[in-house]
Each structure stands twice: as structure tokens, then as C-alpha cells.
Amino acid sequence: MKLSNxxxxxxxxxxxxxxxxxFFPSSYYFRVGSLIFxxxxxxxxxxxxxxxxxQISLGHAGFAGIGAYACAxxxxxxxxxxxxxxxxxxxxxxxxxxxVGRPILRLKGYYLxxxxxxxxxxxxxxxxxxxxxxxGPDGIQVPDLGLRAIVKTMGLDLNNSEFWYIFSGLxxxxxxxxxxxxxxxxxxxxxRALHGSEIAARTVGIDVARLKLQAFIIxxxxxxxxxxxxxxxxxxxTPDVAGFMHSIEMVTMAVLGGVxxxxxxxxxxxxxxxxxxxxxxxxxxxxxxxxLVMMLVMIFMRDGLLPSILRRIRGKxx
Amino acid sequence: MSLLEIKGLGIxxxxxxxxxxxxxxxxxxxxxxxxxxxxxxxTTLFNMISGVYLPGSGKLMLEGKDVxxxxxxxxxxxxxxxxFQNLQIFQQMTVLDNAITGYHLQERGSVLADLxxxxxxxxxxxxxxxxxxxxxxxxxxxxAAEQEAGNLSYGxxxxxxxxxxxxxxxxxxxxxxPAAGCNAVETEEIDALIAEVAAEGVAxxxxxxxxKMVMRISKHxxxxxxxxxxxxxxxxxxSQNPAVIAAYLGTQEAxxxxx
Numbered sequence: 001m002k003l004s005n006x007x008x009x010x011x012x013x014x015x016x017x018x019x020x021x022x023f024f025p026s027s028y029y030f031r032v033g034s035l036i037f038x039x040x041x042x043x044x045x046x047x048x049x050x051x052x053x054x055q056i057s058l059g060h061a062g063f064a065g066i067g068a069y070a071c072a073x074x075x076x077x078x079x080x081x082x083x084x085x086x087x088x089x090x091x092x093x094x095x096x097x098x099x100v101g102r103p104i105l106r107l108k109g110y111y112l113x114x115x116x117x118x119x120x121x122x123x124x125x126x127x128x129x130x131x132x133x134x135x136g137p138d139g140i141q142v143p144d145l146g147l148r149a150i151v152k153t154m155g156l157d158l159n160n161s162e163f164w165y166i167f168s169g170l171x172x173x174x175x176x177x178x179x180x181x182x183x184x185x186x187x188x189x190x191x192r193a194l195h196g197s198e199i200a201a202r203t204v205g206i207d208v209a210r211l212k213l214q215a216f217i218i219x220x221x222x223x224x225x226x227x228x229x230x231x232x233x234x235x236x237x238t239p240d241v242a243g244f245m246h247s248i249e250m251v252t253m254a255v256l257g258g259v260x261x262x263x264x265x266x267x268x269x270x271x272x273x274x275x276x277x278x279x280x281x282x283x284x285x286x287x288x289x290x291x292l293v294m295m296l297v298m299i300f301m302r303d304g305l306l307p308s309i310l311r312r313i314r315g316k317x318x
Numbered sequence: 319m320s321l322l323e324i325k326g327l328g329i330x331x332x333x334x335x336x337x338x339x340x341x342x343x344x345x346x347x348x349x350x351x352x353x354x355x356x357x358x359x360x361t362t363l364f365n366m367i368s369g370v371y372l373p374g375s376g377k378l379m380l381e382g383k384d385v386x387x388x389x390x391x392x393x394x395x396x397x398x399x400x401x402f403q404n405l406q407i408f409q410q411m412t413v414l415d416n417a418i419t420g421y422h423l424q425e426r427g428s429v430l431a432d433l434x435x436x437x438x439x440x441x442x443x444x445x446x447x448x449x450x451x452x453x454x455x456x457x458x459x460x461x462a463a464e465q466e467a468g469n470l471s472y473g474x475x476x477x478x479x480x481x482x483x484x485x486x487x488x489x490x491x492x493x494x495x496p497a498a499g500c501n502a503v504e505t506e507e508i509d510a511l512i513a514e515v516a517a518e519g520v521a522x523x524x525x526x527x528x529x530k531m532v533m534r535i536s537k538h539x540x541x542x543x544x545x546x547x548x549x550x551x552x553x554x555x556x557s558q559n560p561a562v563i564a565a566y567l568g569t570q571e572a573x574x575x576x577x
Contacts, residue, residue: 178433185432185439186425186446189411193419196408203368203406204486205394205423214429260410 006180009263013176017169030161032277037168038229040269041175043253044262045222048179050251051259052188053215054195055105056113058247059120063093063220064227065127065242069134071231072142077133082145086228093224094217101216105209120247127239139238142231164233171229172266175222179262182218191215223250256297258304267306319382321345321521322398322490327366327376328545336362337545339376344521344538346489349512351524351532354542355565360525361403363542364494367523368400369393380490395423397489401479401496403525409468414447416467416478417454420485421446453481457511473504480511490521497528509535533557541565 003011017037024030042064049055070089074080080088104115128137148163158166182188194201194208202208231237240246249272257268275293279286301308320343328338337359344350352360365371367378369390378386380396388396399420408416418425425446431439454460457477462470467478476496483491493512497505509531516522526532532539532553539556541549543565549556556562 181435181439182433184443185435186422186427186442187429187432189415189419189443190422190426192411192415193408193422196410197406199370199390200402200406200408200482201419202370202390203394203400204420204482205391206419207391218429218433 006184009180010173010177013263013266014173017173021165027159027161030159030165032274034161034164034168034233035230036266036270036273037165037172038226038233039249039253039273040172040266041168041229042223042226042250043257043265043269044175044179045219045226046250046254047259047262047265048182048191048222049215049219050254051261051265052183052195053191053212055212055215056109056251057116057216057219058113058244058251059116059118059123060219060223060250061227061242061244061246062120062123063097063223064230064246065123065239066093066096067224067227068142068231068237068241069127069140070224071228072140072237073133075143082143082232083147086225086232089228090221090224093220097217097220098213101213101220105212105216117244117247120242120244124239124242124244127242134239137239139236142235142237144235145232160233164229168229168233171225175225176262176266183262187211187214252294256294256305258307260303261307264304264306268304271305320379321381322367322523323377323379324367325377325379327363327373327378329362329366329371329374335545337366337542340540340542340545340547341376342538342540342547342550344490344523346521347516347519348537349516349522349524349535350538350540351526351536352540352542353526353529353532354548358542358565359545360542361494362545364400364492364523364525368398368492394486397486398492399483399486399488399490400492401476401483401494403494403498405472405475405479407467407475407478409466411467412463413459413465413467413470413478414450414454414463417450417459417481417485418443418446420453420482421449423486424449450481450485453485454478456484457481458507473500476500476504477508477511480508484515488520490523491515492523494525495527496524497526497531505531 021030042060046060049057067089070092071082071085074085074088075082100119104112107115127134134140147167148158151158151163190201190206190211194206194211198208227241230241253268253272254265256272257266258264275290276286279289282289297305323343325341326339329336340363352363354360362371366373369388372387377384380398385393385396408419425442427438427442451460451463454463457480459474459478459481462474467475470478480496497508500508505528512522513535524536536553539550539553540547541556541562548561548565549559
């Protein structure tokens, strides 16, 4: 049986997640791995918004902040189980995306970038300034998800890093599956169409405003869940999660890996999560080298790393 | 009652009257052509009829209902579709996906079903795919279905746009220079396709520079110059109208003077 593109992508992803731990020299790498997965989830959201629909957001960390602080605050103030706090965070993010997206998605290009940027900054400022609730810039404790203890009673004793590697790995596979479903679906096709030509999309009956809003909401939920998982595995969170740098990181990961492809985005997230760790040997030149790598990729592989590499491999086959 | 009625449509851009007080009407199965020298306002008129521009004055009636200023996607739901003079193809998508997009109104449904790849979503997509494949065969693009649209020749893209517009099963079809840039064989094919579609009862509004084609297939011709209607009628009447001849000769002289 021949696998479809979607099935191939999912099999490759699952295999990578399952096999790479065999080569981990220490349990520290489980930690790096789960960070990559959590980042990837947010970046897939960017792929849906920017890669499918062609809309930019420089404020998506704001939604990650909402997801993260929902996990910190809802269990304490509302008595919600952390798992339901993730859901609550996603719902709040979706509602915020709707409220914010409706007016600003009419903007295009740079203007949309700046408007979303404003939203992200707003969220991070609220988180930093409402000390009494959020703990301010110093951050706040996040309760344990409690799932590891349940897994232990089932006879599987994992340390924290191992547990989160598996759990966020599964979440990533689920997130990738949903995004790949969307790509080939009627909605995904309409999103890609409005990316290609907004005017042509409108003349075939696509309600462009509504579809952009849907893409914005879906991608906000991805960012929110990513933020929640980050908070839960760190058991501690600061307003930086909603900060400008985090928003830029998401977009950079997506563009570097290949903004049109889900696997590419994960690849980008992996590279940019690991690169700083690899470059630490260069000490003070770390940031310089990282900037250089990004610039070279954008100059020579404009479609992003993964699509460019794949094309080169396929090109040789022919 | 006419299928499409245009009553005194006009628009200004920064004080310049691009189109002024243009009226005409068309019925089912009719091919009506809009002709005129470059810059006469033909495409602007098209953009108003298809909802891309908001008319500054006048009315647009579709099946007796006032649809003036309605958004393009709402006009599409009422059976009006169009092609573009400067191709508006989804370049990064496959030829087949481009055609399927024309079935958007039929294949759209719950976003949740799409995200979870539920059977309802797959059925919708599958039905649209089948329709699109038939349409591609009809315009002679079946073999290019899996290619990226950006790789196709200009003439092929023109036909792809027509296929995409036909996917909406329109009652009114606006074709903006469908034969521009096509060779003689391709022009003839498009010519035949237009006649065929009209025979099925679709009202076709055509902007075209190929005068032979216009004279051959149009039932009715509207002539624009400087944004105003200077003549209308059947091909024989219009081609002998002194104002029309003057407008065309005038521009030809101007073009000679430029070169």
C-alpha cells in the first residue's frame, strides 16, 4: 500500500520521536526533546496561519501566555484540575483570538504584523504588572499535572523529563495530524486559495474575513496549548512566555524550517531549540553565529530548510 | 425581467470618471460583449459588476434583486462568477486543487470536521474532486491535474480560470479577455467552450480584444469609450456605427503618434 503524504509525514514524525531516545547520552536530552515538541506545537499554529493562510502574527506568544497562566492560576483560584486548565486556557485564547482578530485581520502585511505585535505586548504587560494575581515579572508556580503519578500506579515509573518527552511527543503527533488534516480539507484549500489570490478566492465564494478569523483562532489554540504544556512541565512560568522574543522565535522557527509545511516547522523548531545548546562552545559568539545561520538559510534556502533539502534530494533522483 | 440588469453604473477614482452612467441588460444564454479602446473602463465595469469595486452610482440587479455593492463571495452564492484579465490563479496549488476551489460553496462545511478528517469532510472533498476532474477534462487540462499551476502555459491557465469559474455552476459568467495571449487554436477552443456554456443557459458577459471572436459569438455588443457607453446593438449594427469607428480609429491614430 502506498502511503499518502500525510501518512508518510506522521510515520516519520512518530518514528523520530520513538527512536531518537535510544541515542540520548543522558536524561538531559529528554528535556531538550520535550522543549522541541512544545515549541513545535506553537510553530504548527504559525504554519496554519502564515503558511496556509498567508497571514502574519508577531504576537502569538500572547496566546502561549494565556495558556501558561491558565495552568498556573485556574487550579489555585478556580479549583480546576490542571488538565481542565489547559482546556480553559485554550477556550480563553480562542475567544481572545476572535475578539482581537475580527478588527485586525482586515489589515494586511506589515500592518497586521504591528497590530498582532501590540496584542502580544499587551498580554505580557498585563502578566508582568498584575502582581497580586500573576506574581509579576518573577513568575509563578504551576501545579503538577498529576498524570505522571497515575502512570506510575500503572507500573511505568518515568522521571519528569522522560514523562514530558513522551507526553508532549504524543501531543505533537496529535497536533501535526490535525494540521495535516486541515491542509487537504475544504477549509485548508480555501485558506491556501486566499493566500494565493485573495480576490480570486472571494470570487469563488470564499468568505475571506471569516476564514482568516478561523485560521487565527486555530493557531491561537495551538499557541495556547504549547504555553500550557511548557508551564506544566517547568512547574514554573514567567511573563517571558508571552514576550515579544517568544513571538519572534515562533515565526523564525516556522520560516527557517519551511512555513508551508508541518514537518518543516517541526524541523525549524528542533534546529532553533538545539542550536543555542550546540553553539554554547563558542561562548560569546553564540548569538552572532545563530544570526549568521539564519541569514544564510534565508538567502540560500528561501522556502525554508526542509522543503529546500527535500527538493534537492528529489532533484537528484530525476 | 432580465437575468442581469445594469442601471446607470458609475465610479470615480480621485475625481476621474472611470465609468459613467453605463446601462444594459442580459438574459439567460446570451453572450454580450463589452468592447472599447484601452482604458475605456471595461475592466473597471467588470470589477463593479463582480463586487470587487463598490459602484459610486447606479444599480446592479441580479434576477430582479438589487445586489449593488454586494461582496464578491455573496454574489458568487447568487450565481455570478468571473475570470480575470491578469490571471488570478492559485500558483502554489495544483491544477486540480485550483479547480476544486471553484467548488468551495459546495464543499465547505464544519471546520471541526475538517480538522478531525471526519467522514463528512472527506465526502465533501471527494465530491468536489470528482466534479473538478470532469471540468478539467472539459477544458483539456485533465493530464495536467497534478502539476503545480504555476508551471502551466498562459493559454492553459486561461482555461483553468474558466474551469474554476464554471465550477460554481454560475447563472452569469464574466470573462475578462479569455483569449488574450492565446494562439489561434487555443482561441478557437475557448470560442467553442463559451458557445457551449451559453447554450446551457448561462449568460456570458465578455470583454475581448479579438474582434473576429467578438463579432462571431456575441448576440449583443456594448461599446465603451472614456468610461461611457457610446453604442450598443447586434454585431452588424455596432460595427457600422460612426461613433464606434471614430473611437477605434482615433485610438489607432493616437497609438501611431506614440510609436
